[in-house]
Amino acid sequence: MTDHALAAHSPLEHSPLEHAPLELERFLPYRLSILSNTISQEIARDYQQRYDLSVTEWRVMAVLARFELLSAREVAQRTAMDKVAVSRALARLVASGRVIRRTHTGDKRRSVLRLSARGWKIHDAVAPLARSHETGLLAKLDGEERTWLERILDKLETLDATA
Amino acid sequence: MTDHALAAHSPLEHSPLEHAPLELERFLPYRLSILSNTISQEIARDYQQRYDLSVTEWRVMAVLARFELLSAREVAQRTAMDKVAVSRALARLVASGRVIRRTHTGDKRRSVLRLSARGWKIHDAVAPLARSHETGLLAKLDGEERTWLERILDKLETLDATA
DNA sequence: TTAAGATAGTTACATATGAAACTATTTGCA
DNA sequence: TGCAAATAGTTTCATATGTAACTATCTTAA
Numbered sequence: 001m002t003d004h005a006l007a008a009h010s011p012l013e014h015s016p017l018e019h020a021p022l023e024l025e026r027f028l029p030y031r032l033s034i035l036s037n038t039i040s041q042e043i044a045r046d047y048q049q050r051y052d053l054s055v056t057e058w059r060v061m062a063v064l065a066r067f068e069l070l071s072a073r074e075v076a077q078r079t080a081m082d083k084v085a086v087s088r089a090l091a092r093l094v095a096s097g098r099v100i101r102r103t104h105t106g107d108k109r110r111s112v113l114r115l116s117a118r119g120w121k122i123h124d125a126v127a128p129l130a131r132s133h134e135t136g137l138l139a140k141l142d143g144e145e146r147t148w149l150e151r152i153l154d155k156l157e158t159l160d161a162t163a
Numbered sequence: 164m165t166d167h168a169l170a171a172h173s174p175l176e177h178s179p180l181e182h183a184p185l186e187l188e189r190f191l192p193y194r195l196s197i198l199s200n201t202i203s204q205e206i207a208r209d210y211q212q213r214y215d216l217s218v219t220e221w222r223v224m225a226v227l228a229r230f231e232l233l234s235a236r237e238v239a240q241r242t243a244m245d246k247v248a249v250s251r252a253l254a255r256l257v258a259s260g261r262v263i264r265r266t267h268t269g270d271k272r273r274s275v276l277r278l279s280a281r282g283w284k285i286h287d288a289v290a291p292l293a294r295s296h297e298t299g300l301l302a303k304l305d306g307e308e309r310t311w312l313e314r315i316l317d318k319l320e321t322l323d324a325t326a
Numbered sequence: 327t328t329a330a331g332a333t334a335g336t337t338a339c340a341t342a343t344g345a346a347a348c349t350a351t352t353t354g355c356a
Numbered sequence: 357t358g359c360a361a362a363t364a365g366t367t368t369c370a371t372a373t374g375t376a377a378c379t380a381t382c383t384t385a386a
Contacts, residue, residue, distance in 0.1 A: 019228060019286065020290055021290065022290050023229065024222065024225050025241075027293070028297050028301065029202045031320070032195065034243050035195060035319055036195040036200075039195065040192055054372085056372095056373095062185045065185070066185070066186065073335080078188075079187065082375095085374085087337090088372090091336085107382070108334095109335070109381045109382070110381095123182065127184065130192070131183075134190060134191050138191065141318055145311065149191075149311075149315050152312050153198065155303045157194070157198060217342090234365095235364070236363085245344075246364080247343080247345085247365090248343075249365090250366060251342090253365095270364085271350080271364095274365075
């Protein structure tokens with residue numbers, strides 16, 4: 001039985017020249033995806049149930065903590081979320097009294113958003129938590145590596161001219 | 164009207180000392196998440212509709228291209244997907260005749276999976292496509308940066324002892 | 327001024343995803 | 357042996373998410 005298992009694990013059944021299979025664990029987009037999901041899940045685990053707060057809701061709150069009186073569209077831009085996701089997150093945040101929504105004077109389509117006192121309280125509890133996760137992550141790197149990472153991310157984030 | 168908009172954009176309504184809001188766009192987990200999603204979506208766009216193939220399905224196929232005769236559980240391990248996701252992806256792949264599923268001799272719980280000829284055909288079309296996206300991405304970096312990125316990812320991928 | 331088009335935001339629908347319960351089979355050990 | 361626990365995989369259900377259609381309001385230009 002174990003023979004079968006071993007046979008199944010032998011790396012290359014097909015010559016690379018024949019089919020050129022992808023080595024997923026060396027494939028950059030795949031690695032980024034796994035890494036990012038793992039990290040986000042770890043952080044979310046810490047506040048998700050404790051504050052009944054989803055990742056999207058937290059992102060909206062984080063943006064409103066930095067920029068008061070944004071409209072939903074502006075929140076969407078700053079969080080890189082689409083407007084429907086923002087609308088839903090806001091619906092919950094307003095319902096739970098964490099965000100105060102007014103209507104813009106002079107443009108009744110727009111909302112004017114800000115954290116309530118309760119919202120600030122949660123923010124002030126979650127922000128250090130998130131920050132400490134980031135610190136833990138960066139602790140795996142030395143100073144030089146951190147500098148390169150900054151630089152590399154800045155470059156990778158530039159929109160693809162080729163696409 | 165534009166006055167309001169400008170006012171809303173002024174960066175720090177609250178003193179950093181008071182609430183220490185997160186700068187999302189400098190926050191590593193957030194940056195990784197956006198970057199990774201952007202990249203994955205760009206790649207997926209190229210094969211998603213053309214081959215009626217989801218990201219999870221493609222990952223399963225990529226693994227089966229490298230390692231023949233895996234069980235579903237082994238596929239799950241190698242793709243970092245959970246077994247339910249794999250089960251669903253496999254259901255579709257088998258139904259569309261892209262993957263052949265047998266039962267393991269000697270353990271009737273296990274499946275024994277491999278790409279069909281049709282599956283290989285799709286793999287051979289999609290793999291270079293994915294690869295070229297990666298190449299385009301890496302083209303944004305110079306050789307030195309690529310070396311550092313490798314090293315940094317290796318380190319970040321190590322499981323957190325602190326967690 | 328006013329009708330066509332643009333914009334802000336919500337709702338509806340279809341699909342994706344995750345957790346838990348379930349079935350079938352195998353393993354381990356009294 | 358033979359029964360409790362473990363394992364492989366599927367199904368179910370509740371929730372999340374993306375796309376498109378919709379409402380309300382605003383802008384623009386004839």
